[in-house]
Amino acid sequence: MQGRESRSATAESTAPLPFLVSVVAAFSAQLCSFLCRSRWEGERKSVLGEGEDFSVSGSVFLRSSGFWELFLFWDMAWVRMGKKRGTGPGFWAGPQIEQHIQWKLQAGNCSFWWDNWLGSGPLAQFTNNNNRFNNSKVADFWEAGKWSWSRLLEQAPASQLSKILTTEISPHQHLPDQAVWNLNNHGGFTCSPALEEIREKKAKKHFNSQLWHKNIPFKSSFLLWRTLRGKLPTNDKLINFDIQPSNCVCCFDKSGTDCIEHIFNSGNFAAKVWSSFAATTGMLPDFSSLQVLLQQWWTATPKNAAHKLLMQATQIFICWNLWKNRCAAKYGGKTTNISRVKYVIYKDTYKMLNTAFPQVRWLTKWTDLIQMSER
Incomplete structure (x- = not known):
């Protein structure tokens, strides 16, 4: 029974x-x-x-x-x-x-x-x-x-x-x-x-359209999309769950806080990376906010299709690798390294240009890559 x-x-x-x-x-x-x-x-x-x-x-x-x-x-x-x-x-x-x-x-x-x-x-x-x-x-x-x-x-x-x-x-x-x-x-x-x-449709924004391109890896674009909307596990979000804010792990002196603006824009490590790439393009970076910094790149007048893609993708790769560096230091026990980050940013950009314009023999230095894309 x-x-x-x-x-x-x-x-x-x-x-x-x-x-x-x-x-x-x-x-x-x-x-x-x-x-x-x-x-x-x-x-x-x-x-x-x-x-x-x-x-x-x-x-x-x-x-x-x-x-x-x-x-x-x-x-x-x-x-x-x-x-x-x-x-x-x-x-x-x-x-x-x-x-x-x-x-x-x-x-x-x-x-x-x-x-x-x-x-x-x-x-x-x-x-x-x-x-x-x-x-x-x-x-x-x-x-x-x-x-x-x-x-x-x-x-x-x-x-x-x-x-x-x-x-x-x-x-x-x-x-x-x-x-x-x-x-x-x-x-x-x-x-x-x-x-x-x-359906209810929001007005299209030119700023959002710059995040996506068929030759830019989706993971990189998606990370920046999440960043701009504050959807990352940083102090900005964790304090909503009564978790104590933590100090940054990306900078050498670890003097800042682990927040989005510090990791991607205003921190010493991020500022050095941005300044290094902006100098070769003739821009003076504005670190007032991450959106202003991105807009500065995306509103620059491109010389041709290759230069336009490079100006659109470089800052996406910069943000992607700044985040990878932060996670490697926080969870992987690695020491933050600015030379490594600058190299992988260049490498990602080089691979993208080779995929988008395979008929061009791109040079292997960043300064040469910029000058070649402008011609």
Whole structure:
């Protein structure tokens, strides 16, 4: 008896994602309920056709206005999983997307109040009348192939009457209403413009674009990206966890603190490295902040493509090797060495130029490398 109970408990504990199974089952039930609701009954017949199965014509149904209400279910599912509305994968975007769907009237089966068939949005937004909550279709306001003045006068918003009366009634009333996606020239729905519409995009900054290049190793660019955002295990972050600040290990006298600005910019060791490379380019480094120092290199006028890449990548390699030197001294027991750091910076730059411009025979000294890239 105990063995049977233990096997049962084990089986329950290893059940494959029971919550996900329940979500999928609930989604299927929700889909069926939407197809059967009275509001969408006419739309189901017009879009899918009599007797057609959803698995055959499901892609057509995805372009119908009723599909977007299914996102509400997914939104609630994310809430049940402990996530706030709006923090999910972007599914709760029905209203944002539906405003770009306009219905081309033919059979008149789309919703009179809630579908954008007039071109100015749903009619429900122009009135507070309770009639907007019924399931009226556009065809309900037609009589003998014309607009029913009496019905429109009784229910439709007065501000939209003239626009409604000038809307032509299609002679092809045996065809279903057609959804037109306004964000495409061809009118068919695609995910790319929908994603562009709903996602929040920050303005592109030229400064951030300088961090990345196909010939610069990702690890070096990513480190500088983390550095500029303060996402390194230095005193700047560790004090938030009540960890006592530590002294620097990068400088010979170890007089500074182990913080980002000291490691990469204002420390004696970092300043000597920056000054050594800046001198060959004719620049006087500004150590007021790391961002100012980087911007000084990136705003310099390049002479050609090779010089532009060198001016973009050198400071990334400098930061990468300053960090390696700090970690080797802090965790590897190595003595900080400025000659070693300057050599590996040159070596990384030399390898990059050979990869990007293999037709050029690059010289093996840093000063010659700079002068050659400027020609």
